[in-house]
Amino acid sequence: MTDCQRVALSAAAEPSSLCVLGIETSCDETGVALYDSANGLLAHALHSQVETHALHGGVVPELASRDHVRRVLPLVRDVLARASMEKPDAVAYTAGPGLIGALLVGGSVARSLAFGWNVPAVGVHHLEGHLLAPMLENTPPAFPFVALLVSGGHTQLVDVEAVGQYRLLGESLDDAAGEAFDKTAKMLGLPYPGGPQLARLAEEGDPSRFRFPRPMTDRPGLDFSFSGLKTYALNTAMDVGEDRLDKADVARAFEEAAVDSLVIKSRRALHLTGRERLVVAGGVSANSRLRERLLRLAEEEGVAVFFPRTEFCTDNGAMIAYAGCQRLLAGQSDDLSIQARPRWPLSAL
Numbered sequence: 063m064t065d066c067q068r069v070a071l072s073a074a075a076e077p078s079s080l081c082v083l084g085i086e087t088s089c090d091e092t093g094v095a096l097y098d099s100a101n102g103l104l105a106h107a108l109h110s111q112v113e114t115h116a117l118h119g120g121v122v123p124e125l126a127s128r129d130h131v132r133r134v135l136p137l138v139r140d141v142l143a144r145a146s147m148e149k150p151d152a153v154a155y156t157a158g159p160g161l162i163g164a165l166l167v168g169g170s171v172a173r174s175l176a177f178g179w180n181v182p183a184v185g186v187h188h189l190e191g192h193l194l195a196p197m198l199e200n201t202p203p204a205f206p207f208v209a210l211l212v213s214g215g216h217t218q219l220v221d222v223e224a225v226g227q228y229r230l231l232g233e234s235l236d237d238a239a240g241e242a243f244d245k246t247a248k249m250l251g252l253p254y255p256g257g258p259q260l261a262r263l264a265e266e267g268d269p270s271r272f273r274f275p276r277p278m279t280d281r282p283g284l285d286f287s288f289s290g291l292k293t294y295a296l297n298t299a300m301d302v303g304e305d306r307l308d309k310a311d312v313a314r315a316f317e318e319a320a321v322d323s324l325v326i327k328s329r330r331a332l333h334l335t336g337r338e339r340l341v342v343a344g345g346v347s348a349n350s351r352l353r354e355r356l357l358r359l360a361e362e363e364g365v366a367v368f369f370p371r372t373e374f375c376t377d378n379g380a381m382i383a384y385a386g387c388q389r390l391l392a393g394q395s396d397d398l399s400i401q402a403r404p405r406w407p408l409s410a411l
């Protein structure tokens with residue numbers, strides 16, 4: 063950070079509040095938002111690339127980068143206009159993990175805007191953004207808490223002491239939960255993005271017809287495994303044929319087993335840490351069966367459970383603006399280089 067930027071940040075931060083523009087471009091959603099430390103979320107906008115990738119049955123990285131190039135500046139203009147603001151006090155962007163091309167688009171635009179405005183910029187860890195997303199709600203969780211992060215790329219249980227203090231308790235040894243939902247959905251012939259489609263089909267399924275195994279629940283520890291479940295679903299689907307209701311039964315059995323594994327390990331993590339709050343975030347936290355089961359778990363265990371609103375479960379700019387704001391308030395900001403880390407463990411923070 064230059065002296066000018068340091069002055070700009072302290073001038074902005076000390077009197078009353080810090081207003082941060084957040085830019086998310088790690089995968090297939092362009093998200094932009096303005097978060098103000100005193101007044102909360104001022105504006106947010108999102109462009110989903112679902113239609114672009116649906117034609118190909120999954121995310122095509124090069125198409126994702128090109129679409130971010132087209133969308134990001136119009137979205138920035140849009141949120142600034144909605145908040146009647148010319149420039150923010152700082153810019154935060156997703157620095158990783160994610161698709162390298164997509165990250166570079168958001169990082170270059172964010173870093174350049176910050177340079178032009180002469181304000182600080184900070185690269186944010188995508189999972190830290192997800193993990194802090196429930197802080198944007200009216201009743202945010204207090205620290206410390208256990209976080210269940212369930213996205214398309216990660217499934218992790220994390221002990222969260224405070225912003226930036228994360229201890230990994232367990233994670234998936236193979237596919238992430240969202241990835242398993244997506245792959246199983248594809249196998250059942252459902253269009254991309256598969257997770258929500260599978261959840262919808264599972265609603266029509268009979269929960270008593272098939273019982274899938276609950277991987278890794280019969281041994282101690284907090285790690286997950288979802289790839290066997292996917293194979294189990296494939297074999298069952300091949301036996302039942304093409305009928306929609308038969309497929310719905312397979313979808314239901316898969317969802318019950320995946321959700322059950324997440325609930326069993328979350329309960330274990332709460333027992334192990336003694337924490338009284340559970341935070342659930344990432345795309346799969348939009349799943350209604352998971353939400354319902356975790357609410358029941360919280361009641362049984364006498365703990366409180368916190369979710370982001372549905373639109374902030376999946377990728378968005380608001381969580382990046384919020385996480386960036388916390389980092390900047392804690393005194394962090396980056397030099398003039400553009401940060402882009404396709405692989406970046408949360409524990410490295």
Ligand code: KG4
Binds near residue numbers: 256375376
């Ligand atoms: O957090 P996210 O938007 O992107 C990543 O950081 O990966 O999560 C996307 C994942 C996808 O795998 C998607 O299928 C899954 O979240 N997902 C769901 C639901 N909504 C999104 N999975 C199950 N049920 C849902 N309702």
Ligand code: ZN
Binds near residue numbers: 188214344376
């Ligand atoms: Zn995500």
